[in-house]
Amino acid sequence: DAGVTQSPTHLIKTRGQQVTLRCSPKSGHDTVSWYQQALGQGPQFIFQYYEEEERQRGNFPDRFSGHQFPNYSSELNVNALWLGDSALYLCASSFSTDGYTFGSGTRLTVV
Amino acid sequence: GQNIDQPTEMTATEGAIVQINCTYQTSGFNGLFWYQQHAGEAPTFLSYNVLDGLEEKGRFSSFLSRSKGYSYLLLKELQMKDSASYLCAVRHSWGKLQFGAGTQVVVTP
Numbered sequence: 070d071a072g073v074t075q076s077p078t079h080l081i082k083t084r085g086q087q088v089t090l091r092c093s094p095k096s097g098h099d100t101v102s103w104y105q106q107a108l109g110q111g112p113q114f115i116f117q118y119y120e121e122e123e124r125q126r127g128n129f130p131d132r133f134s135g136h137q138f139p140n141y142s143s144e145l146n147v148n149a150l151w152l153g154d155s156a157l158y159l160c161a162s163s164f165s166t167d168g169y170t171f172g173s174g175t176r177l178t179v180v
Numbered sequence: 181g182q183n184i185d186q187p188t189e190m191t192a193t194e195g196a197i198v199q200i201n202c203t204y205q206t207s208g209f210n211g212l213f214w215y216q217q218h219a220g221e222a223p224t225f226l227s228y229n230v231l232d233g234l235e236e237k238g239r240f241s242s243f244l245s246r247s248k249g250y251s252y253l254l255l256k257e258l259q260m261k262d263s264a265s266y267l268c269a270v271r272h273s274w275g276k277l278q279f280g281a282g283t284q285v286v287v288t289p
Contacts, residue, residue, distance in 0.1 A: 073222075100275065111184075111267050111279030112223070125276050159222065163275060168213075171222040 073162050073172035081178045082150050088177060090145040094162030095170045100124075101143040102169070103135060104159040112159055118143050147177075155179045184280035186268050191286045196258050200283045202251045202268035213277065214242050214253045215267040223267055226253065255285070263287045 074093040082088050094101050100119045104112035114127035118137035132148045141162075147154055155178050161169040184204045192198040204212070211230035215223035227235055229244035229251060241254040255262055265282040272278060 102275070102277070104277075104279075109281075111269075111281045112277070114276050114278065117274070117276060125274050127276070157220070161277070168225055168228060169277065171215075171224070173222045174220075176220070 073160055073170050075158075075160050075172035075175050077175060078173065079176045079178075081180060084150055084152060084179055086150050087146065087148045088150060090147075090158050090160075090175045090177070092143045092145070092160030092162075092172060094141050094143070094160075098162035098164045098167075098170065099141050100163045101137060101141065102161045102163070103143070103145045104161065105129075105154075106157040106159055106174070108156075115145065150179045152179050184268055184270060184278060186266075186280040186283045188281070189284045189286065191288060192258055193288055194258055194260060198255045198258060198285060200253045200255070200266050200268075200285070202253070202280055204249050204251070204268070204270050204280075206249075206270050206272070206278060208272040209246065209270060210273055210275075211271040212242075212244055212251050213267075213269045213271065214240075214251075215269060217265045217267055217282070219265075226266075258287050260287050260289070 102117040103115040106112040116126045121137045134146045137143045157174045159174045160172045163169045186202045214226040217223040227242035239256045244251045267282045268280040269277045
């Protein structure tokens with residue numbers, strides 16, 4: 070049974086560019102959340118998708134947007150990249166009040 | 181405000197016991213998780229407390245006091261592979277997780 074799959078694993082982008090990160094949830098999970106983790110910090114909640122709608126959003130600017138597809142997979146898009154967007158981006162899937170399964174993340178470096 | 185505080189780093193000897201404390205001030209509390217995270221890897225689930233008291237799972241135990249806004253994770257019989265960051269996270273309504281900054285545990289021979 071596959072867990073949460075994220076792609077790509079690593080990415081280098083130039084300041085001002087746009088990036089799309091992808092997440093396939095664990096089988097049976099219908100909710101996907103995205104987190105940003107800067108080096109040496111805990112993950113920070115970006116947003117959560119359920120039934121293809123953004124259900125909750127953290128304190129992130131509109132440059133961060135997302136989407137959930139009918140098969141529950143999800144994308145995170147970041148426009149106009151800043152140097153400060155360099156971080157590990159984690160996707161977590163869940164079902165109802167069950168626990169969360171995290172993917173291994175995408176390491177984004179903005180230069 | 182909404183804060184989750186845990187120590188930055190703890191060092192302990194192989195075979196010893198370490199207790200990582202976590203205090204929180206937050207609204208909409210719906211349970212507390214502990215995760216282990218090795219550098220550059222995904223957080224992995226260790227424990228979940230929603231009611232007051234102690235939950236034991238092998239070498240790891242977790243305690244919660246909702247009235248005090250306090251939890252701890254107890255790691256017994258430390259092994260070198262336990263060297264990692266340990267994250268305390270509060271679950272809010274609708275499932276959002278709010279994390280502390282993590283406690284780096286260093287296990288020495």
